[in-house]
Amino acid sequence: MDKKIAYSNVKNFFDSRACDAQGVNSTMLQKDPNIASERDMAEKEILLSLTYDVQVNDVLDLGCGNGRLADLFKNVENYVGVDFSENLVKLASERGLGTQYKFYVSSVTELHKIENICETQYDFIVISGLLIYLNDEDVSKLIQQILTLCNEECRIYLREPVSVLNEKLSLIDHYSQELGTYYNAVYRTEAELLNFLNPLIVNGFKVAKRDYMYKDLKLNNRAETIQKYFYLERIR
Numbered sequence: 001m002d003k004k005i006a007y008s009n010v011k012n013f014f015d016s017r018a019c020d021a022q023g024v025n026s027t028m029l030q031k032d033p034n035i036a037s038e039r040d041m042a043e044k045e046i047l048l049s050l051t052y053d054v055q056v057n058d059v060l061d062l063g064c065g066n067g068r069l070a071d072l073f074k075n076v077e078n079y080v081g082v083d084f085s086e087n088l089v090k091l092a093s094e095r096g097l098g099t100q101y102k103f104y105v106s107s108v109t110e111l112h113k114i115e116n117i118c119e120t121q122y123d124f125i126v127i128s129g130l131l132i133y134l135n136d137e138d139v140s141k142l143i144q145q146i147l148t149l150c151n152e153e154c155r156i157y158l159r160e161p162v163s164v165l166n167e168k169l170s171l172i173d174h175y176s177q178e179l180g181t182y183y184n185a186v187y188r189t190e191a192e193l194l195n196f197l198n199p200l201i202v203n204g205f206k207v208a209k210r211d212y213m214y215k216d217l218k219l220n221n222r223a224e225t226i227q228k229y230f231y232l233e234r235i236r
């Protein structure tokens with residue numbers, strides 16, 4: 001049986017990285033801060049290219065971290081960010097964004113407990129770098145929950161590092177020399193990830209786009225994983 005991630009370890013890890021409000025490396029986990037900035041810019045460019053001609057009203061950003069991507073949604077009516085790291089959410093709340101922004105401290109496994117979140121039907125959902133920190137059963141539950149939270153017309157932006165090893169790579173209480181601490185994450189293959197998305201497909205979503213996140217090889221600096229994004233749409 002697969003060993004499971006203990007979520008308290010992930011939460012402590014991210015709480016301890018939350019040091020810099022405007023910096024991006026609290027959540028980009030790069031040794032070289034320049035690579036973190038370049039990755040940040042590359043992702044924002046892609047997200048902007050996906051959304052520039054789309055009417056977005058209600059955004060749900062799951063595992064929003066320090067609100068790095070929140071800045072891109074200044075024109076929407078309602079942006080909700082959720083993350084279980086109090087320290088990262090504090091940084092997000094201090095970004096000085098408008099009154100349409102709300103950040104909540106919660107695990108994404110307990111979204112149902114936040115009434116304010118569940119009363120909205122979102123038309124844009126961001127899941128960037130989150131699923132690797134969830135055990136399989138919680139990925140499945142989250143996808144099911146997303147189905148109850150999304151509007152009839154909805155887009156989902158998912159960015160994940162995927163395993164290129166032909167099998168899932170599980171790092172459970174793994175000491176990372178690079179990070180100088182213990183680290184937990186599950187890197188699924190692209191096929192495994194797409195399998196988790198199946199309930200969305202069955203419920204009318206299409207994978208409108210999927211591609212490598214970083215065209216510049218220098219930004220893809222891990223041997224066993226590669227960053228990909230998946231853009232799903234349900235348009236009636």
Ligand SMILES: C[S@@+](CC[C@H](N)C(=O)[O-])C[C@H]1O[C@@H](n2cnc3c(N)ncnc32)[C@H](O)[C@@H]1O
Pocket residue numbers: 007010011014027028062063064065066068069082083084085088106107108109127128129130133134
């Ligand atoms: C790699 S960071 C990405 C943050 C942000 N989406 C970004 O792209 O900058 C992963 C984030 O997921 C959050 N996270 C991990 N597991 C979570 C869970 N079960 N519930 C809520 N947040 C979680 C972490 O605290 C962290 O902020």
